[in-house]
Amino acid sequence: MPLPRAITTLIGEFSRLPGVGKRGAERMVFDLVSASPERLESLIGSLRSVLEEVELCPTCGFFISNGECGLCCGRSRDCGSILVVESPQEVLAVENAGGYRGLYHVLGGHLSPLKGVGPGDLRMDTLSQRLANEEVQELILATSPTVEGDATALYIAREYHRDGLTITRLGRGVPMGGS
Amino acid sequence: MPLPRAITTLIGEFSRLPGVGKRGAERMVFDLVSASPERLESLIGSLRSVLEEVELCPTCGFFISNGECGLCCGRSRDCGSILVVESPQEVLAVENAGGYRGLYHVLGGHLSPLKGVGPGDLRMDTLSQRLANEEVQELILATSPTVEGDATALYIAREYHRDGLTITRLGRGVPMGGS
Numbered sequence: 001m002p003l004p005r006a007i008t009t010l011i012g013e014f015s016r017l018p019g020v021g022k023r024g025a026e027r028m029v030f031d032l033v034s035a036s037p038e039r040l041e042s043l044i045g046s047l048r049s050v051l052e053e054v055e056l057c058p059t060c061g062f063f064i065s066n067g068e069c070g071l072c073c074g075r076s077r078d079c080g081s082i083l084v085v086e087s088p089q090e091v092l093a094v095e096n097a098g099g100y101r102g103l104y105h106v107l108g109g110h111l112s113p114l115k116g117v118g119p120g121d122l123r124m125d126t127l128s129q130r131l132a133n134e135e136v137q138e139l140i141l142a143t144s145p146t147v148e149g150d151a152t153a154l155y156i157a158r159e160y161h162r163d164g165l166t167i168t169r170l171g172r173g174v175p176m177g178g179s
Numbered sequence: 180m181p182l183p184r185a186i187t188t189l190i191g192e193f194s195r196l197p198g199v200g201k202r203g204a205e206r207m208v209f210d211l212v213s214a215s216p217e218r219l220e221s222l223i224g225s226l227r228s229v230l231e232e233v234e235l236c237p238t239c240g241f242f243i244s245n246g247e248c249g250l251c252c253g254r255s256r257d258c259g260s261i262l263v264v265e266s267p268q269e270v271l272a273v274e275n276a277g278g279y280r281g282l283y284h285v286l287g288g289h290l291s292p293l294k295g296v297g298p299g300d301l302r303m304d305t306l307s308q309r310l311a312n313e314e315v316q317e318l319i320l321a322t323s324p325t326v327e328g329d330a331t332a333l334y335i336a337r338e339y340h341r342d343g344l345t346i347t348r349l350g351r352g353v354p355m356g357g358s
Binding site for chain 2: 002003026046063
């Protein structure tokens with residue numbers, strides 16, 4: 001293939017993105033290369049600001065930029081309940097749906113012994129600290145409706161069970177594949 | 180939405196890529212933000228090398244990096260025929276299929292009066308220069324099998340018709356939507 005090495009490298013980088021195959025990555029890269037240099041510059045600039053500005057909130061695990069988390073305990077949130085999710089995308093889904101005004105806790109994945117993911121690889125220690133230090137009355141487990149998600153929820157429910165803390169799991173009944 | 184501005188900007192940039200919607204862009208950006216800083220650095224590096232190294236061959240219009248085009252007239256190519264395509268991706272498809280050893284000419288699009296794309300917006304002048312200066316016996320029109328592609332092929336066939344030059348069009352018969 002007579003493609004310049006810079007292009008094949010970029011295609012490789014793009015095809016590592018979720019939901020992008022080799023052909024899709026090719027289309028994206030060709031579109032970028034054929035576009036104006038300004039567009040590439042602006043993409044590079046955006047990536048750099050994400051790299052430099054965005055970090056994870058040490059408490060809830062969602063993205064923050066200026067060291068302040070708008071989702072953590074504050075005037076506008078109900079600090080009595082924590083919704084435990086696997087990834088920041090689920091926080092966004094719940095926020096966009098509206099209705100929930102409590103706190104969040106992003107685990108960063110689910111337990112998966114086969115892939116070598118144990119409680120130590122997730123943000124479990126932060127969760128136990130929060131349960132010890134914050135006045136939490138309810139823990140809502142919104143892990144994914146898969147075997148691993150269920151196992152993670154079960155682990156949390158058993159591990160953090162204590163008087164005065166209600167542990168609930170999200171209602172089910174989504175269509176197949178709708179998770 | 181409580182997302183940092185850097186992330187929403189990046190989602191906007193990604194959703195401009197071909198075949199990527201807002202949700203897909205969100206997934207990609209979240210994957211990148213959650214990934215290691217090294218991966219983001221390497222993506223930025225690859226984009227920058229594409230921006231700095233890659234340019235279009237002034238003759239055929241395909242991507243080159245060190246000023247030398249491996250697809251233009253050289254020892255390994257048959258310089259008597261030129262395959263006219265709309266975009267660099269089609270060059271790649273033909274090259275990967277193997278079999279064709281002639282030259283290429285990338286137009287950079289097709290004629291589309293409704294969108295204001297005339298012959299002056301495509302690489303037609305370079306094509307006419309090549310036909311005047313190179314010893315070309317055959318011009319193969321491989322524009323896309325759409326109304327605009329046909330119109331472009333017809334335009335070229337009428338415009339560059341001359342004795343000693345065979346102008347052909349690619350065989351058709353692809354399934355609906357398979358173009």
